[in-house]
Amino acid sequence: MEKTRTAARIIIVDDMIQLTEVIENILRDNGYTNCKSYDDPEEALKDIIEDSNVGLIITDFxxxxxxxxxxxxxxxxxxxxxxxxxxxxxxxxVLAKKPGYPVMEKGEYSGIVNYVKGVLS
Known part of the structure; x- marks a missing residue:
């Protein structure tokens, strides 16, 4: 197990909680241990209001x-x-809506780890 890579929290949001758990486990296995998963975006927003140490949200569309x-x-x-x-x-x-945020295909989990490394390192 690698040491913790960052103190910034990562929030993962998807209405299918199983998918948030998959992403959370992959991130934890790569040293990002300060993760929290939600299946409700409103609950995730409450967490962000209460904790200013959130550095990244990974969310379903x-x-x-x-x-x-x-x-x-x-x-x-x-x-x-x-x-x-x-x-x-x-x-x-998603891209047709021009979100202004990076978009990644579900299942590209190595890409998620690389993105997190680039953003939070």
């Missing part, structure tokens, strides 16, 4: 309560330094 772009827009209004990554099986639909 399509969720019932709000989409990933809306979540990241709200989160970055709370904390301007916060970074975001949208992970979706529907990358072409």
């Amino acid at each position: 399509r969720m019932p309560q709000m989409n990933g772009i809306e979540l990241l827009d709200k989160a970055t209004r709370i904390s301007r330094e916060l970074k975001g990554l949208i992970v979706s099986a529907e990358t072409s639909q």
Whole structure:
């Protein structure tokens, strides 16, 4: 097990909690131990309000309560330094909305680790 890479917290949001757990486990295995998963974007926003140490949100695009772009827009209004990554099986639909955030295909988990390294290192 590698040592912790960063003190900044990583929040993972997807309405399918199993997918957040997969991403969280991959990040933890790569030394990013300060992670928290949510299946509700509103709960994730509450966490961001309460903890200014959140450095990154990794979110699904399509969720019932709000989409990933809306979540990241709200989160970055709370904390301007916060970074975001949208992970979706529907990358072409997400990109068509010009989200202003990087978009990655679900299942490209090595890409997520590389992105996190670049953002939080």
